[in-house]
Amino acid sequence: MSNLYEKRNKIVIPFLIAAFVGLFNETALNMAFVEISKGFGIETSTVQWLTTGYLLVLGVFVPVSSFLMQRFTTRHLFAASLSLSILGTFIAAIAPSFSILLIARIVQALGTAIILPLMMTVILMVYPVEKRGAAMGKIGLVIVFAPAIGPTLAGVILEKFSWHFIFGVTLPFLLIAILVGLKFIENVSEVQPTKLDVLSFILSTIGFGGVVYGFSISGELGTFMTTEVYIAVGIGLLALVLFAIRQFRLETPMLNLKVFKYPMYTLGLLIILALMMTLLSVMVLLPIYLQNVLLLAPMIAGLLLLPGGVVNAFMSVVAGNLFDKYGPRLIVPLGLGVTIIGLFFLRMIDTDTSNLTIIIMHILLLIGISFIMMPAQTNGLNQLPRELYTDGTAIMNALQQVSGAIGTAIAVTVMSITAKGYENPLTGLVEGVQNSILLGLIISVIAFVLSLFFKRVTTIKGY
Template identity: 35%
Template sequence: MLVTERALDDLDTRSDPAIGDSAAEAAANAPATHAAPATGSTSAAPPADTRVIWLLLGATFVVFLNETIMGVAIPHLVVDLQVSLSAAQWLTTGFLLTMAVVIPITGFLIKRFPTRPVFIAAMSLFSAGTLLAAVAPGFELLLAGRIVQATGTAIMMPLLMTTIMTVVPPRDRGRFMGRVSIVMSVAPAIGPAISGLILSFLNWRFMFWLVLPIAVVMLLIGARRVTSVGDTERLPIDVFSIVLSAIGFGGLVYGLSLAGGEASGATPAGLLWATLAVGAAGIAAFVARQLVLQRRDAALLDLRTFKSGNFAVSVALMVVMMAALFGTIIVLPVYLQNVLKLEPLATGILLLPGGLAMGLLGPTVGRLFDRYGPRPLLVPGSIVVSGVLWALTTVGPETSEWFVLAMHVVLSIGLAFMFTPLFTSALGSVQPKFYSYGSAIVGTVQQVAGAAGTALFITVLTAQQLAAQSAGATAFAAEASGIRTAFLVGAIISIVAIVGAFFVRRPADMVEGADAHHGGH
């Protein structure tokens, strides 16, 4: 994904009709730092700002690719680095833990510092972590490299969302958020396929060596071309809130990652519940601390975003959908490899079309959202997701892999109709001064819900598998039974999303913007 400076100059006018005609005038009148658009504004974003968005999209795609690229490489690392499987899994668990700890802080960082230094810091951290992982002589430094990578990754998505909400007029936000869905869908989806392809011909270190030059190019272009958008404030940082955030969100995600091991007896139940209790207590203390600090606008993560009922409902639905997505992502490969006996590379390729379909539909769904609002997209999308999860409760050893492929593609299409409307409705429902906090909350929810979905599906799968084996079933049949039960639990939960879809409304500023836009024609 090499993006030249020439391409950055041209992308905004070629791909965005809404930005073409008035671009020169807007650019001439635009100050170096842009305030949020006025509610209901229909003016186009200045070209400099759209270039920032395109660059952030490209950089975010690169960093998010690394979230799933390690999964297929775990068996190779166990042999090459001579570590246990449980230790090697920390390369993924540690990445997610770091994301969960850092993302809540990004709302403050984006509010406190200009866009350009935040972008440079994020991409520098990611590039440094990638280099460290590529040259790591042992497991410890490889894990350290992954943690540094995750620190940069955690900053990018909230920065991208906040920038879009700040510079894009309300009537065009769905279209731009649709492009965000490409990043969050395609990048993680092609990660396993790319790593499987690399490992078929090259050493695992090339997963980092191939990404490093792309990240450095993005960093260098961004250092020159990214301009600051939105207003910054000299806010004091509350160190105690950072500590509580790390304990709360880190403890919760770590506890959820232990859930599957507890079901199989590999993790002591006392450790699991103690970790979850510490995480829950940390989050409760963190929330209480923010409620006090936000009275004088000094919160690390301002929770007044939840005063918007539309934001709260959208975030709740996001939790359900993210849990369904990550649970399915973790269970389907287990089913394909352990029950249908497919090779890892074949598994990655089989799941690739669904991720591509979800990403490619993003811009179309965004345009539909701008025109019709969230409900006409969310209701059918939630029904499709629920229907696929119910269909997956029928899988077994004799199920065709083509059926699984079709179900995964349809599931991805349903999720595509959910994510863009939910992101746009949630962030469009908060006051502009809370955009950075809303973006950080959405990012945090993604990580926690993903960990919760993974823990739920794996715990149910393992518990049912053990119960079936105790009843006399073969290991093969018992695992298939556990997988069906995991999808059954997901299908039951998905019904909540169907009901909730009817309660998400179009943000008020988008209604006003749409009225003004149609009135002008």
């Protein structure tokens, strides 16, 4: 293990590059929704499947990552992940139709679904507990900064080129990551002859897929109150209940749900899920608002979101170091307080809101998020014994992506439902965005109350 500690930076860097590109792809296309909608002659609610579908695949496939991390070596999984990401990105860059583009996004998501929990597990393996806060701060930089910076870079690209180039510019980084990774990455855990429980996989796929699909089609239908939504969500929830029951009965479960016996893990997870719902929904809403309400060009709209992304990158590292020193009890509530202030003022945006106001509120929002994400996640994972690392990271990453997909779908649905109630489309869109942000504000207030029960984990059971 000491040898891995010495090489940890070389091992982690390729993961950070790969994860950055994967998470950048989550939101980069948001800025191109208007262009893609016009180019393919489809509705915005249909285009949002490029994001929702991506998150759906992450949510469905990430649970399998726990099995994969036990069955295959770190190097093999890294190579497989990057190969899928490269293939999906290449197909997206040349996609001639919406259906091909959606398929490419699914392939991309399969690669990201492997790399995220694998990266988290590697961090837990190669960093001692007293240095995990700083290490997780680097991951926080990637997890929050990448989706935050996506619309900005996409907007700059769209000023001169088509949306295809959004994918083209990321290919070189993926190629660099796989070359560096294959040179430096070592296996950090022992391979076990584990067999995949097919029924568990089917139940988890139907469960996560049904819930996310149900909320997502509500965006296209413009309402939650339909039989299709009820059936999809109902089947999904039933499958998840059956999945959970089966995991407790299996000698070697696909996902060990005993992680929920650890209160700080469960509490941290709930706060992170609330955060992801809010963050990714705002990342979808703001580009739509900036382009369709304020009538800004994609590049200008993207540049308005740049300061928040840059500040967030810096503050994520700061938050990680502060966590090592002070723990989460003050940092997480403080971050949620700042997030609530940012959302409160974003809730008031209208046709006359100045660009400076958008920039300041966006910065506040992302500063708050940087103080929540990694401290909550690190504290929760620190409470788990070593043998539950793969399950803890897999569950956390899976539910993050599912909550993000649900949050995005709900935001679009609320916006659509509200807009239908107004004769003036512009007024309806403004009210729709405001109501969607209000929902995020309510979720953040609930998360703030939960954060008051946070305690620092001082011992690592089984470590």
